Amino acid sequence: MIVVTGATGQLGTLVVEGLINQVPVEQIAVVARDAAKAARFGELGVEVRVGDYDDPASLADAFGPNEKVLLISGSEVGRRAPQHKAVIDAAKRAGVALLAYTSILGGPAADFELAREHQITERYLIDSGLPYVLLRNGWYHENYTGNLAEAVAAGALTTSTGPGARVASAARSDFAAAAVAVLTTEGHANREYELSGDEAWTFDEFAAEAARQTGGDFKVNRISGEELRGILTGQGVPDPIAAILVGVDVAITEGLLATRTGDLAALIGRPTVPVAEAIAKGLKA
Numbered sequence: 001m002i003v004v005t006g007a008t009g010q011l012g013t014l015v016v017e018g019l020i021n022q023v024p025v026e027q028i029a030v031v032a033r034d035a036a037k038a039a040r041f042g043e044l045g046v047e048v049r050v051g052d053y054d055d056p057a058s059l060a061d062a063f064g065p066n067e068k069v070l071l072i073s074g075s076e077v078g079r080r081a082p083q084h085k086a087v088i089d090a091a092k093r094a095g096v097a098l099l100a101y102t103s104i105l106g107g108p109a110a111d112f113e114l115a116r117e118h119q120i121t122e123r124y125l126i127d128s129g130l131p132y133v134l135l136r137n138g139w140y141h142e143n144y145t146g147n148l149a150e151a152v153a154a155g156a157l158t159t160s161t162g163p164g165a166r167v168a169s170a171a172r173s174d175f176a177a178a179a180v181a182v183l184t185t186e187g188h189a190n191r192e193y194e195l196s197g198d199e200a201w202t203f204d205e206f207a208a209e210a211a212r213q214t215g216g217d218f219k220v221n222r223i224s225g226e227e228l229r230g231i232l233t234g235q236g237v238p239d240p241i242a243a244i245l246v247g248v249d250v251a252i253t254e255g256l257l258a259t260r261t262g263d264l265a266a267l268i269g270r271p272t273v274p275v276a277e278a279i280a281k282g283l284k285a
């Protein structure tokens with residue numbers, strides 16, 4: 001049995017869809033905090049188990065002996081270390097065969113605040129003695145293409161990254177395909193994969209590509225970290241989270257999300273989706 005947590009999220013949905021294409025549906029289970037949200041998987045024959053990362057007792061029956069588990073990191077920044085610990089504890093008690101975790105590119109070397117909970121989780125997972133896989137995911141293309149129509153309407157991509165900063169982002173669907181690969185093939189136990197796109201683009205290159213595709217004027221609007229923090233809090237983002245997001249731009253400027261190892265293309269067996277393709281998709285959405 002292959003069990004996916006966080007299955008009702010964007011990455012999880014792509015992973016479950018990928019698994020359904022590759023293994024018999026009766027060998028797939030999902031763990032969701034909201035059974036209603038997972039009902040569409042249930043209708044396809046996937047086993048739906050209810051469990052909340054915040055409630056260790058709810059995870060008691062989430063996993064079974066010899067199952068392969070994908071722990072998709074939670075989305076509530078600041079609460080994730082105890083949440084992930086609860087999942088790992090439950091998986092260990094159940095005697096799972098493998099636990100793959102969606103971490104952050106660079107792992108222990110990712111020296112920025114958003115990475116801390118991933119680093120704590122990686123350590124806890126390794127120390128648990130469970131056979132593990134660290135899927136160290138880089139940035140999603142969709143972080144930039146998800147609201148591209150809005151940015152195009154505003155005429156600029158706003159960033160507090162410095163000139164020349166590069167991001168080796170990749171499509172969420174490619175990270176999902178990598179997770180499917182480690183869950184459906186052998187030889188991944190106790191391995192760490194540094195997952196990122198084949199190309200590392202600059203914000204000027206990104207804006208030029210969006211301008212080329214739209215035929216309009218589209219530029220980079222470089223602002224300071226403090227300005228970005230103000231914009232984010234003005235949009236209702238809590239200040240500590242805004243500070244963490246500004247920290248990501250600092251990390252990008254330092255090159256921490258530009259690492260390219262080829263691990264992602266190797267796992268999925270093809271080149272990664274180019275950012276230009278993601279821009280085209282973002283513009284159509």
Ligand SMILES: NC(=O)c1ccc[n+]([C@@H]2O[C@H](COP(=O)([O-])OP(=O)(O)OC[C@H]3O[C@@H](n4cnc5c(N)ncnc54)[C@H](OP(=O)(O)O)[C@@H]3O)[C@@H](O)[C@H]2O)c1
Nearest residue numbers: 006007008009010011033052053054073074075138139140
């Ligand atoms: N690499 C990147 O660029 C990037 C960007 C954003 C996030 N991430 C990380 O990657 C993860 C997956 O990305 P995504 O795009 O799929 O995010 P997402 O759509 O927000 O999905 C997050 C998933 O985690 C589940 N979850 C959150 N808190 C939970 C809890 N207390 N108990 C059980 N499940 C819980 C959510 O359940 P519900 O469906 O019930 O909400 C959802 O299924 C994120 O959670 C985050 O850790 C990475």
